[in-house]
Amino acid sequence: MPEVSLADMPGLVGTVVGVSDWITVPQSMINMFADTTLDHQFIHVDEERARTESPFGGTIAHGFLTLSLLSAMNFDCVPKIREQTMGLNYGFDRIRFMSPVRPGARIRGHFKLADTRFRGAGMLMTTYDVSVEIENEKKPAMTATWITIVQFDPKDRPETV
Incomplete structure (x- = not known):
């Protein structure tokens, strides 16, 4: 996994910084x-009923399951920032579930750095445009605008920002 410095981050805005492995x-x-989320809606867990009563012809993954896998995808492919001491999930501006993920499907994340903004002495806010691809499908499973915060020691803040 390549590493970048805090000073490199503004120059990466507008570029795809990573494509994860397939999950x-x-x-x-x-x-x-x-079981974990207590969401046992039949379209997710009852294969027979989902096959006969849903428009999907079988079970599908929860949209929130796809969303939750972004952390693993990010860790897999987004370059590490050398000076980072901790990363925080700040939230999402937009999430759209575009296509169902069927059991056995493989998905992967594409991360485009949309914006960076230094906040305070020791924080960098990053915004990623994320798309989750389903193998052999034209339409993505999900798109999102994801905001994270990179914390670092204020002494490591680039002088140019």
Whole structure:
């Protein structure tokens, strides 16, 4: 995994900074997510009922499961910032679930750095335009605008910002 410095970040705005490895989403993962979140809606966990009563022809992953996998995708492919002491999830400006993720599908994240902004002495706010691709599908599973905060020692703040 390549590393970048805080000073490099503004120059990366507008570029795709990473594409994650593929993650397979088996029915067992969907079932465990349903158990964890207490969301047992039939379209996620009842294969027979979903096959006959849903417009999807079978079960599908929770949109929030796809969203939650962004952390693993990010960790897999987004360059590490040398000076970072901690990273925080600040939130999302926009999330759209575009296509269902079916059991057994493979998905991966594409991360485009949309903006960076230094805040205070020891924080960098980063905004990523993220798209989650489904293997062999034209339409993405999800798109999002994700905001994170990189914390660093104020002594490491680039003088040019």
